[in-house]
Amino acid sequence: AQSVTQPDIHITVSEGASLELRCNYSYGATPYLFWYVQSPGQGLQLLLKYFSGDTLVQGIKGFEAEFKRSQSSFNLRKPSVHWSDAAEYFCALTGTASKLTFGTGTRLQVTL
Amino acid sequence: GAVVSQHPSWVICKSGTSVKIECRSLDFQATTMFWYRQFPKQSLMLMATSNEGSKATYEQGVEKDKFLINHASLTLSTLTVTSAHPEDSSFYICSARPPSPGGKNIQYFGAGTRLSVL
Numbered sequence: 001a002q003s004v005t006q007p008d009i010h011i012t013v014s015e016g017a018s019l020e021l022r023c024n025y026s027y028g029a030t031p032y033l034f035w036y037v038q039s040p041g042q043g044l045q046l047l048l049k050y051f052s053g054d055t056l057v058q059g060i061k062g063f064e065a066e067f068k069r070s071q072s073s074f075n076l077r078k079p080s081v082h083w084s085d086a087a088e089y090f091c092a093l094t095g096t097a098s099k100l101t102f103g104t105g106t107r108l109q110v111t112l
Numbered sequence: 113g114a115v116v117s118q119h120p121s122w123v124i125c126k127s128g129t130s131v132k133i134e135c136r137s138l139d140f141q142a143t144t145m146f147w148y149r150q151f152p153k154q155s156l157m158l159m160a161t162s163n164e165g166s167k168a169t170y171e172q173g174v175e176k177d178k179f180l181i182n183h184a185s186l187t188l189s190t191l192t193v194t195s196a197h198p199e200d201s202s203f204y205i206c207s208a209r210p211p212s213p214g215g216k217n218i219q220y221f222g223a224g225t226r227l228s229v230l
Contacts, residue, residue: 032217034218036221041203041224041226042223042224043116043118043205043221043222043223043224044156044205044207044221045221046218046220046221049218090155090156094217098144098161098209098217099146099158099161100146100158100207100217100219102155102156103155104154104155105154105155107153
């Protein structure tokens with residue numbers, strides 16, 4: 001069975017500070033990995049994805065994520081957070097089947 | 113590109129009535145669409161997978177007679193909550209997946225529908 005774990009339910013960072021959101025997965029083969037962001041009352045927007053190749057992937061809004069097979073991780077990073085980044089972030093996984101398995105999400109709060 | 117439109121964004125209905133939610137892929141053809149339910153401050157729970165021209169596949173525990181899904185075209189899927197009750201109040205989100213291999217299992221999400229059953 002596949003699963004995604006986001007250990008941090010809630011993170012608070014100051015505007016301008018760096019950010020790292022953790023994501024660990026369990027899957028029997030190489031997964032397809034995604035990070036989505038959800039603003040309150042909205043749907044999900046795709047930030048970035050990893051399928052294969054370069055393990056450091058760049059996304060929109062200045063986000064990047066690094067796939068580490070040895071650690072079964074796909075952590076999301078941003079060097080300098082903006083107040084508009086406050087939202088819920090979901091890590092997700094899919095394999096050969098089309099279903100997405102989501103983590104429980106991390107709520108990011110940005111203080112000014 | 114890859115825009116998914118969901119309508120309505122918010123609906124209030126009386127208990128016992130039915131509500132239809134539409135999900136459209138605006139700039140691509142979606143052979144597969146998905147319906148999720150999200151409870152407050154929780155993650156998304158997959159309800160069903162909808163394939164164009166065939167019956168939807170429901171996840172375990174989801175009542176297919178209560179949550180009717182129709183995927184009549186490559187750009188439209190509908191979710192009808194029949195005989196809605198207050199416990200059906202939730203945030204419903206659809207997603208659409210372009211055909212593989214170019215789609216590579218990427219799902220694009222609608223903005224969601226907040227259903228409130230009185």
